[in-house]
Amino acid sequence: MSAPVLYALTGVALFCLGTHALLAQAHLLRKILGANILTSGTFLVLAGLAQRSGTADPIPHALVLTGIVVAVSATALALVLLRRLYAQTGAVTLEEDARR
Numbered sequence: 001m002s003a004p005v006l007y008a009l010t011g012v013a014l015f016c017l018g019t020h021a022l023l024a025q026a027h028l029l030r031k032i033l034g035a036n037i038l039t040s041g042t043f044l045v046l047a048g049l050a051q052r053s054g055t056a057d058p059i060p061h062a063l064v065l066t067g068i069v070v071a072v073s074a075t076a077l078a079l080v081l082l083r084r085l086y087a088q089t090g091a092v093t094l095e096e097d098a099r100r
Helices: 003-024 028-048 058-089
Strands: none
Touching: 003 028, 028 058
16 A cells, blocks of 8 residues: 555544544533544645646645645634634533433
């Protein structure tokens, strides 16, 4: 098994783990962490499959770098919104999640 295929399979595993955490957890911070793991898995798949006949394709790598910047920005926004929700309500779960 080559290294790019191993990276891609690891990325698929991270994607599945992040999707499970995003859907199964009620705590919003855990959902944010699950979304970060999901995006990391996506980036790993893109970087792992960016090989064409032994040479690296620069386009997927550029997309991964851009995606990292967007993911960090989205995480910062989500954490600010979570902090504001906690300051206003004192809870870190949504009402419909708390009823489950």
